[in-house]
Amino acid sequence: MTKREEFIAQSLKLIHQKGFKATTIRDIAESMDCDVANVYNYIDSKQGLLESHLFAINSEFHENVDQIIKSSYAPIDKIKKLISLYVEITVTRPLEASLLVNEWRSLKEPKLSEFIKARESFERKVKKIIIEGIKEGAFRQMNPELATYSLLSCVRWLFNKYAGKKVKVNKVEVEKELVEFVLSGLSN
Amino acid sequence: MTKREEFIAQSLKLIHQKGFKATTIRDIAESMDCDVANVYNYIDSKQGLLESHLFAINSEFHENVDQIIKSSYAPIDKIKKLISLYVEITVTRPLEASLLVNEWRSLKEPKLSEFIKARESFERKVKKIIIEGIKEGAFRQMNPELATYSLLSCVRWLFNKYAGKKVKVNKVEVEKELVEFVLSGLSN
DNA sequence: TATTTATATCAACAAATGTTGATGCAATAA
DNA sequence: TTATTGCATCAACATTTGTTGATATAAATA
DSSP states (O other): OOHHHHHHHHHHHHHHHHOTTTOOHHHHHHHTTSOTGGGGGTOSOHHHHHHHHHHHHHHHHHHHHHHHHTSOOOHHHHHHHHHHHHHHHHHHOHHHHHHHHTGGGGOOTTHHHHHHHHHHHHHHHHHHHHHHHHHHTSBOSOOHHHHHHHHHHHHHTTHHHHSSOOOOOOHHHHHHHHHHHHHHOSBO | OOHHHHHHHHHHHHHHHHOTTTOOHHHHHHHTTSOTGGGGGTOSOHHHHHHHHHHHHHHHHHHHHHHHHTSOOOHHHHHHHHHHHHHHHHHHOHHHHHHHHTGGGGOOTTHHHHHHHHHHHHHHHHHHHHHHHHHHTSBOSOOHHHHHHHHHHHHHTTHHHHSSOOOOOOHHHHHHHHHHHHHHOSBO
């Protein structure tokens, strides 16, 4: 592993553990056993470090989301596909997924607004799927907004389970469980 | 409203808006239009401010939780009661609820471990309810751990919707929707 | 060989931030 | 009346923290 890769790995790890605000440049330097100034061989600013990783994973996520949205799948299958996407990204790159869920709050304007705008746009798309599903009779009658947030929160917590821990995860099994929960809840 | 009450209100509001780490003593002072040193008429330290509010609401929450756990309700009704409790606290005191969900990360040892321990204990209790519900046949077969986290995340996002915004909320309606989602998911 | 690239070293600064001490003043309670 | 309580004022300090500039060295590349 090159030093630059070690830097990326360590900084992502620290940001996930302590949060972006609480992670200092000196923390990062110490974790990779080098001088403080050395960190600036890899970044322009601390803020830039957050922005680059955050928007990289965010773009990737939204591009995949749009393909699902624009597909001809029925609402119920679009939901399944979205959950599958979220599980895939979260299990393979949990540290970056944690940026999407937690650390975006540390963005500064105008990046903050840019992120929020994209996220709200995504949430509206999910809400539309739910509304359509209700109309078609695939989903029961419900408040689409509350359902949207509930649904999304069901997958957003996931990274917490797989970031930093060396748990061996059966991606497919996790996906199956989440899909079942979102579609059927607890009940028999 | 006394000055002390204004201090509490403003500091909670700021902590929710910007996060605890990003909220400075000077921010708080400015928000209540007083000198910086003045803030220390009401607190011993910034950290103490977080701790007192966080553990106050946390204790209250867990006391109520234990009453539900120890009741003779069936698993499905315990779940309903828990959701009801969460909605109640979140809708009436969203700013404090946000501490429980977001800001506990800013606690320092040993308070941090204390909080985490309580939270994990709570999660185990919920998991037990689910396991029991499955055994009794009230709930379908599922992975209890994933179900626990999914269930809890379904209610934890709520404060985001009601903190800071002047939305008039029908508590009962929100509760009904959440219960339906947790028990039945999206499906018909 | 010449040169670019990746990384290391050291010192230092400016700004932000939590915190303190000493003091004043007015209202309330004893 | 006296003592306490709640709140305000001002100046100052010690740390923490992001960031820079100038320079060195060894390896990779041209």
